[in-house]
Amino acid sequence: MDDAAPEPDDQLRRTAYHEAGHAVIALLMGRGVQRVSVEPDATRLGKCEFAKGNFRRPKDPIEADGLVLLAGLAAEGRLTGEYAWDGAASDLRSARRLTRQRAGSERQAERLERRWLDKVEHLLADDDHWRAVEAIADELLVHRTISGRAARHHFERFVGAD
16 A cells, blocks of 8 residues: 555545535535635645535434535545545544434444444435536636535536425
8 A cells, every 4th residue: 555645636636525525415414505615724625614504404413414524534535445534534523523422332433423424425426416526526626615606506406406
């Protein structure tokens, strides 16, 4: 296994898919997206910012938040064939806080996290959902930052409006 750092263009592409994954799953879960960016800052390579409030209340808000948190890891993993655990460390810490809040033991929390990750992988395996991820990632590669409106437009092109 090669531990060399990814080429900058490869890293940018991975980050675009990671952030697009967050955006698509957030929209599927009824969360509004304010902005999606692959502009790095001091602590992260990109960011998916959520709009205040939901446009559709999820049945299970804790699970929905967990799925959104794991979506970047899953989308990037689908693109590359491997999980970037270190790159998703902040998302994973937040998801683990949610699973621990929900589960009765550490083992149950780990199983719940795996179930959520499996669910996100299943959602991203849907052709329309994945095409929405690709469209958002492609636009991020061109513009580096897109509005939530642009993200929703790409989402609705493939997934449809409610």
